[in-house]
Amino acid sequence: xxxxxxxxxxxxFNGLSLGAIYALIAIGYTMVYGIIGMINFAHGEIYMIGxxxxxxxxxxxxxxxxxxxxxxxxxxxxxxxxxxxxxGYSVERIAYRPVRGGPRLVALITAIxxxxxxxxxxxxxxxxxxxxxxxxxxxxxxxxxxxxDFTVTVTYARxxxxxxxxxxxxxxxxxxxNSKMGRASRACSQDMHMANLLGIDTNRVISFTxxxxxxxxxxxxxxxxxxxGKLNPFIGFIAGIKAxxxxxxxxxxxxxxxxxxxxxxxxxxxxxxxxLSSQYKDIxxxxxxxxxxxxxxxxxxxxxEVEKV
Amino acid sequence: MKxxxxxxxxxxxxxxxxxxxxxxxxxRKGINTEIVPHWSIVLWGMLIVFAVQLVKPYLFKKxxxxxxxxxxxxxxxxxxxxxxxxxxxxxxxxxxxFSGRSQVDIATLVLIxxxxxxxLNIVVGFAGLLxxxxxGFYAVGAYTYALLYHWAGWGFWEALPLxxxxxxFFGFLLGFxxxxxRGDYLAIVTLGFGEIIRLLLINLYEFTGGPDGISGIPKxxxxxxxxxxxxxxxxxxxxxxxxxxxxxxxxxxxxxxxxALVLAFITLIVSNRLVRMPIGxxxxxxxxxxxxxxxxxxxxxRIKLSAFTLGATFAGLGGAFFAARQGLVNPESFTFxxxxxxxxxxxxxxxxxxxxxxxxxxxxxxxxxxxxxxxEYRMLIFGLVMxxxxxxxxxxxLPVKRPQVEIPNE
Numbered sequence: 135x136x137x138x139x140x141x142x143x144x145x146x147f148n149g150l151s152l153g154a155i156y157a158l159i160a161i162g163y164t165m166v167y168g169i170i171g172m173i174n175f176a177h178g179e180i181y182m183i184g185x186x187x188x189x190x191x192x193x194x195x196x197x198x199x200x201x202x203x204x205x206x207x208x209x210x211x212x213x214x215x216x217x218x219x220x221x222g223y224s225v226e227r228i229a230y231r232p233v234r235g236g237p238r239l240v241a242l243i244t245a246i247x248x249x250x251x252x253x254x255x256x257x258x259x260x261x262x263x264x265x266x267x268x269x270x271x272x273x274x275x276x277x278x279x280x281x282x283d284f285t286v287t288v289t290y291a292r293x294x295x296x297x298x299x300x301x302x303x304x305x306x307x308x309x310x311x312n313s314k315m316g317r318a319s320r321a322c323s324q325d326m327h328m329a330n331l332l333g334i335d336t337n338r339v340i341s342f343t344x345x346x347x348x349x350x351x352x353x354x355x356x357x358x359x360x361x362x363g364k365l366n367p368f369i370g371f372i373a374g375i376k377a378x379x380x381x382x383x384x385x386x387x388x389x390x391x392x393x394x395x396x397x398x399x400x401x402x403x404x405x406x407x408x409x410l411s412s413q414y415k416d417i418x419x420x421x422x423x424x425x426x427x428x429x430x431x432x433x434x435x436x437x438x439e440v441e442k443v
Numbered sequence: 444m445k446x447x448x449x450x451x452x453x454x455x456x457x458x459x460x461x462x463x464x465x466x467x468x469x470x471r472k473g474i475n476t477e478i479v480p481h482w483s484i485v486l487w488g489m490l491i492v493f494a495v496q497l498v499k500p501y502l503f504k505k506x507x508x509x510x511x512x513x514x515x516x517x518x519x520x521x522x523x524x525x526x527x528x529x530x531x532x533x534x535x536x537x538x539x540x541f542s543g544r545s546q547v548d549i550a551t552l553v554l555i556x557x558x559x560x561x562x563l564n565i566v567v568g569f570a571g572l573l574x575x576x577x578x579g580f581y582a583v584g585a586y587t588y589a590l591l592y593h594w595a596g597w598g599f600w601e602a603l604p605l606x607x608x609x610x611x612f613f614g615f616l617l618g619f620x621x622x623x624x625r626g627d628y629l630a631i632v633t634l635g636f637g638e639i640i641r642l643l644l645i646n647l648y649e650f651t652g653g654p655d656g657i658s659g660i661p662k663x664x665x666x667x668x669x670x671x672x673x674x675x676x677x678x679x680x681x682x683x684x685x686x687x688x689x690x691x692x693x694x695x696x697x698x699x700x701x702x703a704l705v706l707a708f709i710t711l712i713v714s715n716r717l718v719r720m721p722i723g724x725x726x727x728x729x730x731x732x733x734x735x736x737x738x739x740x741x742x743x744x745r746i747k748l749s750a751f752t753l754g755a756t757f758a759g760l761g762g763a764f765f766a767a768r769q770g771l772v773n774p775e776s777f778t779f780x781x782x783x784x785x786x787x788x789x790x791x792x793x794x795x796x797x798x799x800x801x802x803x804x805x806x807x808x809x810x811x812x813x814x815x816x817x818x819e820y821r822m823l824i825f826g827l828v829m830x831x832x833x834x835x836x837x838x839x840x841l842p843v844k845r846p847q848v849e850i851p852n853e
Contacts, residue, residue, distance in 0.1 A: 187463040220459045232834045240837040246783045247829025254823035259464035413646045420635035
């Protein structure tokens with residue numbers, strides 16, 4: 135029993151850092167869904183591309199070039215964000231805009247096609263094998279809890295994820311709440327047609343949503359690459375599905391819901407890996423999803439959808 | 444001038460996208476990762492996009508009044524339809540005897556996909572329930588036969604009906620939780636369900652063989668006679684001994700093809716009849732409007748469950764056949780990409796249109812096989828085709844024409 139608390143705290147930190155990444159990706163899903171009601175399957179790939187751009191930047195700067203580590207990481211994130219913003223914009227413009235307004239299935243198939251395309255796009259450009267990402271932040275925060283011998287180890291990289299994501303979330307919430315664009319995007323998610331009538335350029339709002347989502351996902355990609363230390367072109371898919379699960383869990387269309395869902399999913403998965411078996415963590419994630427939807431089909435923070443005739 | 448600016452902008456955006464992926468390629472040198480620049484690729488990419496953007500307005504200028512008339516499934520009277528169907532069926536039976544081995548092999552694969560797509564067509568096309576985990580039922584069918592063979596020594600023909608029944612049961616089970624869900628929630632739950640099945644197959648190591656799967660699954664027998672060089676049981680007669688033929692592996696390939704043909708044909712007939720039955724009409728009604736359907740006294744629970752169960756049954760039968768054809772099953776064959784492929788076939792064919800689905804199955808299976816020499820670019824092209832098809836022809840290749848009356852608006 136004495137061992138339980140520190141181990142629990144250890145897993146909580148691991149889960150929160152993983153969940154923070156899910157939350158970052160989930161926001162992209164939830165915002166896009168909230169506005170145009172489509173599942174952007176290619177979103178996970180944007181996250182993966184973010185990781186790759188970060189790695190390219192890191193290799194361009196050089197690991198031991200004397201540039202301070204925080205500046206290197208900042209550069210990686212900024213460049214990754216810039217490039218994926220272009221990806222997010224182009225994907226929407228080329229693939230999704232022409233099928234908007236059509237049947238939902240068509241948009242979904244387009245997105246799945248885009249996801250397959252982007253995976254292989256990167257696989258051809260950068261090779262489909264695992265790429266090693268050098269560890270920029272060795273070392274960890276270590277502490278003990280109470281009288282137990284078990285040392286809780288939280289690597290700096292994981293701490294960084296939690297901090298960065300926390301500040302991004304606060305910033306995002308303020309931005310959506312107070313800025314002109316944020317207000318416009320909230321208006322669009324309530325009623326796109328009405329927003330258009332009131333003079334909001336809905337096309338711009340949709341592009342903005344995709345760009346913002348892509349940028350957040352890219353930050354997630356860079357951070358996870360630095361933490362886990364490897365990358366391959368196919369990591370985006372499963373991360374994307376998990377993040378979507380997180381978005382549904384929290385109630386799709388709701389940004390706080392996506393954050394909550396991401397964190398919950400990350401913690402649940404890590405706990406399942408620690409206390410059940412590491413092989414069952416994905417099953418737990420999907421099982422949780424089905425379970426939640428059974429009892430709260432609109433997610434934890436979502437509003438129940440009322441269908442009108 | 445406006446054209447040039449927009450083309451220039453597009454080229455710059457392309458440049459930004461290509462540089463980190465193709466322009467600066469990462470290469471591993473020992474423990475270090477180095478960057479090898481390939482600027483020419485970037486320049487070419489930008490140039491091509493610039494040129495295309497520049498001429499695009501002239502190429503795709505919208506001419507008012509001119510509209511392409513989309514080909515639809517021509518309406519024939521039932522008699523000639525049956526005749527045509529019969530002719531195609533006979534041609535399909537005769538064809539493999541005059542064809543090469545690899546062609547017949549690919550044709551068998553096509554037929555498996557036809558069967559799966561027709562099964563999914565019931566769920567997605569007729570009942571309008573978006574199912575992204577269809578491959579789960581396919582896996583259940585394949586593993587039912589594989590496990591029955593592995594643990595109990597069952598043959599294909601004994602296992603086939605059971606594979607259908609077990610898959611149907613799983614479809615029924617999945618049907619329950621998703622009854623309350625709509626649209627995209629439904630999609631994601633079915634996706635989760637498909638993934639759970641795959642993950643369970645990987646993780647139940649003792650029972651399913653884990654990632655290695657189960658191998659050495661025997662091919663189907665012909666009325667109890669094996670299609671192998673030597674009988675597996677001492678003293679038993681094999682098929683070629685019975686017929687007094689020389690043993691050839693081509694016979695097995697053709698036999699498998701014919702079986703796939705029969706299975707696909709049965710699926711076609713059954714699903715074709717089903718839509719015309721009250722249950723099929725109910726599916727379509729449910730797809731069009733659930734609330735109206737409910738108001739008319741139809742029971743959505745029963746309708747949805749029947750669609751899921753029937754779709755899953757066909758997937759299960761296809762799965763059992765797949766296991767027999769491959770001789771081995773492993774979880775690798777049942778990934779999400781497979782579900783996406785089957786769904787793409789259904790949507791590309793024109794939802795609910797059976798002829799379209801068959802055509803799309805042929806295109807989507809044969810094209811990647813033809814592109815084998817570009818193996819690296821295969822999936823890239825596949826993804827691109829999926830996107831382009833949806834952009835240009837979202838209603839599918841051969842959309843169904845439903846009898847309808849339009850009320851004039853004016």
